[in-house]
Amino acid sequence: MTLFSTLAEAGRIRIAHYGMALGAAAALAGPFLRGAVGGAAGKAALGATLGAPVGQRRLFALQRAFTPNLVTAGQGIRAYDNSGTAVVTRHADVVEVLEREADFAVVYEPRMRKLTAGENFFLGMQDGADYTRDVTNMRAAVRRDDLPSLVVPLAAQRARDIMAAAPGRIDVPVELGRRIPLHLLDRYFGTPGPSEAEMAEWTSILFWYLFADLEANPSVEARAMQAAASLRDYLDAAIALRKAQPEHGGDILGRCLALQAAGQPGMRDLDIRNNLIGLLIGFVPTLAKAATQALNQLLERPAALAGARRAAQADDDTLLAAHVFEALRFDPVNPIIYRRAARDAVIARGTLRAKRIPAGTMVLAANLSAMFDPLAWDAPEEFRTDRPWDQYILWGHGMHTCFGQHINRAVLPQILKPLLAKDGLRATGPLDKGGTPFPVRFVVEWPAA
Template identity: 60%
Template structure:
């Protein structure tokens, strides 16, 4: 395209952003007014529900991208970790910049990771270091890419199909399908089935909530999470000791970790194995269950996309099905932002009109939900368009701390949803219900 053409295109995009911002401002004003009106006793709950709604967040980000793309606040929006204030980053280029600059914007999870493990950190809470490289490399040896088609997907496909086929045309998706399949995978693939499926689901969900979702540092979240961590540690310590004393002859992640231990691989003592397993189990169960619910819920809102997903499922076209699911999650991802803390004073978007000085200690909220709807980076992001390039999807993080199991996530989600999508007449039998938690606890379906 010529220079005049490029300038015209850029101007058009920015005019579109301005128009979208005006529309978003109007919608936010109307929704805020409705939440404020009515009985005062329920006002706080209505406002909290409004702010927690993904569509409200998309509208707010549309406004910020045009008016204040890197918004600095003196208020500490994240109270669970030490910080001096907040910067909300909304443009795709700036979100990726923050997540790429690990030496300037650090992960903050270490104190809570140490509380979960009763002393040690896990690589998700580490900066780039020898310990980080050691632990990630060792777990890559224990969890291999070739395991996904050979071990993971056959189990998920068989278990999900059996559940759906035996459901009688009605099921509660988290309780009857996603959580049982995922906790079953912990036993089949990792070698850590837990005392029961229900206990493993509860333990991992409470710990995930404490680590990544509880931004206020609430005692009501901390207490059950630390109790779950203590129980999980005790269980894993026992499983590791028993497996080492009496090898099962299986080829599970736990067996491989013990083989690495026997070979003298650093960081693979019993404590290291246990801590790495805790981190991985926490990341698998609640994340994938929530992602499956959100993806299907998004398809059910879009009849054309749902029909395309059902056709792909019936044709065993996993690539086409995955493309539709990722697009649904682009509109409603598991998390709307990823937070980091500035380890020194620095600047975001240096050399641009939106450059923002970030003082040391500031918590930076890199809004991946906003980045995935930035019209400067994506063509017509307001449209549901499956098959966008990989750069359009920031569903599993970005940079050094991209989800360790992203390749498992990308394979398991379509496989777990495929049996449902093959059924005729798939429909909601009730709303998604978090039961007072940030996770989908109930989602009744019929078919």
């Protein structure tokens, strides 16, 4: 590359980022001004703006342009030990952080051990023999070929049944988003729980504690410890009951016990229980949240909603999925993925944005920002259904990509399909998280047929 072409490329990069930043600055100027002079009401309004997905996207646009890799001594996350915070916003750099597992490590182990009363789960492990053994075991139990033959039909039928009984309106997170994954806990995992309500409550607070309790709220921890004890007791009893039966069955729990009977290492009762705890935590809350937030984004875009409706009515699952996951790009389940620097490291080496990140720094890899980087995404502000699946960073990236991403990819469109097929679909009010990380109420309605 010549000096001229290098300078031209640098200019193109600056124009792309500054163009998005200019639009973001114009949109945020009013809220920031009201926050500065409007007293408590103005500050509350500013907080609401910055807490909304569109406000976050605009803030990230500013950072990508001016401070794409920001390192500070402040501790933005208190739930896990760290000595500072780095925020990484460009697509290439977010991917780099998530791929360099030896330099930027997962941090969940201390809290995971509290939930299991002693043991770790592979989501909290670095690459090694235990990680490889446990992931391999669970992949033998949670099989990719289950998706078309078992998982999708179960999810699709349950969604159709729920919608057939809905009286022209439905509270999406409670009556639809949670109920399909809870149904799969029964029919596919083999762990229905004492009740759907208890399993929903346990998995939600445990997800909150493990991934979203960034300020280390004592109330959240107390509730999580109670839920973890209840879930452990339930799973211990379920494993014992199933082992006493002549046939273990073909669900995930049954397959785990079959592996145990065959002498597979890492499949003691305790290992099975702890691996199931990890899978359950990431399953129900994730799917319910993703379904609700994707639907909300579609409802905000009439043309996209119309496209999703046509795909659902035509039984075009591929096109429907493209609409759902593009919608989720605008408000992903996790807008950041955090790691901790295991040693001094440099990211974006050889570029003007290169940054040294000291050991112990919590690194916030902003996947929401990465999915709007104009250098990696064509027309990122547009809603498009022709984007390649592997470009999205919805379920993480690298070694610790969400174990259930393939189930999520298959099931999420099926949760929404019979609802999106309705004509005249509209929200009766805003999506409400009720002070939690999850949607707790989002009512939509449609005209009677």
